[in-house]
Amino acid sequence: MEKQTIKIGLPRAMLYYRYRVLWRTFFQELGMETVVSAPTDRETLERGTALAIDEACLSLKIYLGHVAALVGKCDYILAPRVSNFGRHRAMCTRFEAMPDLVRNVFRNERQEFLSYEVDEEMKKAGEEDAFLEMGKGLGFPAKAVKKAYKAAKKAELSHHRERVQKYEQQYKKEGLKVLIAAHSYVAEDPYMGRMVSDYLKRVGVVPVRADMVDRDAALKRSRELSPTCKWEISREILGGIAMHKDDVDGIILLSAFPCGPDAMVNELITRRVKGVPMLNLVLDSQSGTAGVETRLESFIDIIRFQEGKL
Ligand code: SF4
Structure with a gap:
């Protein structure tokens, strides 16, 4: 048989x-x-x-x-x-x-x-x-x-390298760029963070991802923001922010409710990363697209206003 x-x-x-x-x-x-x-x-x-x-x-x-x-x-x-x-x-x-x-x-x-x-x-x-x-x-x-x-x-590894290279190109694009700091499963899920990057693209903003970086390099750079953070993925995100905070016009800290690691790490980011507008967006099962889009719209308006583009 x-x-x-x-x-x-x-x-x-x-x-x-x-x-x-x-x-x-x-x-x-x-x-x-x-x-x-x-x-x-x-x-x-x-x-x-x-x-x-x-x-x-x-x-x-x-x-x-x-x-x-x-x-x-x-x-x-x-x-x-x-x-x-x-x-x-x-x-x-x-x-x-x-x-x-x-x-x-x-x-x-x-x-x-x-x-x-x-x-x-x-x-x-x-x-x-x-x-x-x-x-x-x-x-x-x-x-x-x-x-x-x-x-x-x-x-x-080769798939991750290709994605990192693709995101590196995004930083060279014209226009506003916003760094999304999130776990990949939050950023990419169509019922969670995907609506954020879709919205940004629709309004002409280039979304980039904090976790789309060389992982070893990010772990080293994460120490600039926190020498003691113990969570691997949070450290990659911290490292990505340290590497790219000066290349973007704003940062969105995107989390799933209630996330223990993000509650601590996002607080740390808002205290230690200065000079970049930041939005803390926590998604739960009730977060409708309309509510999220309203907050994103205000955030983009604030960035444009601060940069004299509004
Ligand atoms: S608590 Fe946070 S880090 Fe843990 S699985 Fe949930 S979203 Fe991910």
Whole structure:
């Protein structure tokens, strides 16, 4: 009998926006199929909200909606545990809890979850080891898994480099430029931050992204704003701001409500970055497009007024 291809579900939320190329390439290199949930819409949010506790951040509610959309459509749904990449390089605790959380929320469904664990600080488990364990657990030989990981990592790094180069070009464009400081899953989700960049483009403003920078360089530059910030992604964003604050006309601090790391880091940014107009925009499940656009419109007017362009 012909062997069935293993189907892996990838929820289009949270770390998908950082690791989509790594994940897809890895599974495809091993001959598996990947299924990605459809872009976020109102139904995704409503399903996720019904599954989450009230205190969960908007990103997590959306994530659970995406997991729900994949239940029963694949052999495994990927839910990694990414705790840290070493000392002072932690991820938000939501990512540490992810496999336990989804297994618990979907405990009544007949759905398997697949995980890998990155915890360099406590368990000395780096990403490559974590993928090796996951691949072997699925029954693939170590040699094939290592080869697939190397190809996937190469593809991921080259994809990120290309995106960084594309954003570097944006700084050279004519007109107002606004730096969006947000986690990628907030900035790119069509039900969260995408409406911000879409609006800016519509009114002739060039949106740029604080996290679209060389990650190692950003981690080093983040120390200029905070030598002690412990969250990896926040540090990349801080580094991106340090690198580009003088190349833009304004900064939008864009968060999902209620985000613990952003509440601290955005406060720090508003205190330490001077001389650039800043807008703190916190999105929740009630944030309609109209309300967000009104705030963006006022912010752009303020920048234009200050620059004598209004
Ligand atoms: S960093 Fe903030 S938005 Fe992201 S998962 Fe954690 S609490 Fe949610």
